[in-house]
Amino acid sequence: MAIIFSILFLLAIVSFFIFRKKPLAETPELLPANYKDLLAENVAYYQKLDQTGQASFETMVQEFLKAVRIEGVGTEITDMDRTLIASSAVIPIFGFKEWRYKNLTNVILYPDTFNGEFQFEGESRNIMGMVGSGYMNGQMLLSREALIRGFSKSSGKENAAIHEFVHLLDKADGSTDGVPEQLMTHDYALPWLKMMHKEMHHIETGKSDINPYALTNEAEFLAVAAEYFFEKPDRLQDKHPDLYQRLSEMFAQKLVISS
Incomplete structure (x- = not known):
């Protein structure tokens, strides 16, 4: 019975993604009336900007x-959700004011972590976010619990939502491979790959404070390193100055101001 339920649940989710009735253009996301207050209270990146x-x-x-729909599965979307998701999208592209996420139409928010069958109850739920492919192309799935935690004062150097939006940037050239060709010239690709592999070796041998999840592959290294860059730029510059410099150039953002 449990297997049958899982199959039916998965089919329902697939149908939800494929057969939505409302076109994107007809349902722009509501801008929270208090979004500026929410930014000022909850987004440290925004707080550090000048006027x-x-x-x-x-x-x-x-x-x-205006461009991306935000929908909930098993939860109602709040103004805080909208504001934090939008902030997660803006932070990696803040150095490129004209950038638009052309490969994203919807963000699907789950109340908690979910599993490979998109269930958010029961065991084996360890997915905090993912960028869809195939029939889910153009979709991003996020856990609200991970979203909120990423903007909390205790988040450390991790932010799951920023992580997923960096994957989208990486994917913009057609391949999620850790080399975002839209953000760097061809000449920088090989030095970047060499730097990644060198740092991955340091992680492997216990000589780096970068999250070991970065060892999964080059795409995950980029996303994990970007989390560190945006969440704790001072620490990254102190512990990994070359990596900080490369990411600063890649995202066209100088987050540490020299005194």
Whole structure:
């Protein structure tokens, strides 16, 4: 019976992704009336910007919410959810004001972590987010619990939502391989690969504080390193100055201001 239920649940999710009735253009995401307050209270990246930077950030949040639908599975979407998801999207592209996520139409929010069959109850739920492919192309799935934790003061150097949006940037050139060709010239690709593999070796031998999940493959290394870059840039620059410099160039953002 449990197997039958799992199959029916999976089919329902697949149908949800494929057969939605409402076109994207007819259902723009509502901009929370208090989104500026939510940004000021919950998004450390926004708090560190000057007045001009905050105005640009707000505009980019608005543009994202006009272009991408945010839907809940087993949960209602709140103003906080909308604001944090949009912030997660804006942070990696803040150095590219005209960038649009052309490979994203929907963000699907689950109340908690989920498994490979998209179930958010029971055991073996360890997925905090994923970028869809195949029949789920254009979709991003996120765990609300991971989303909120990524913007909490105790998040450390991890932010699952930023992680997934970096995957989208990586995927923009057609391949999720850790080399975002839209963000770097061809000449930088080989040095970047060499740097990744060198740092992955340091992680493997216990000589790095970067999350070991980065060892999964080059794409995960990029996303994990980007989390560190955006969440704890000072620490990254101190412990991994070359990596910080490369990511600063890649994302066109100088997050550590020299005194």
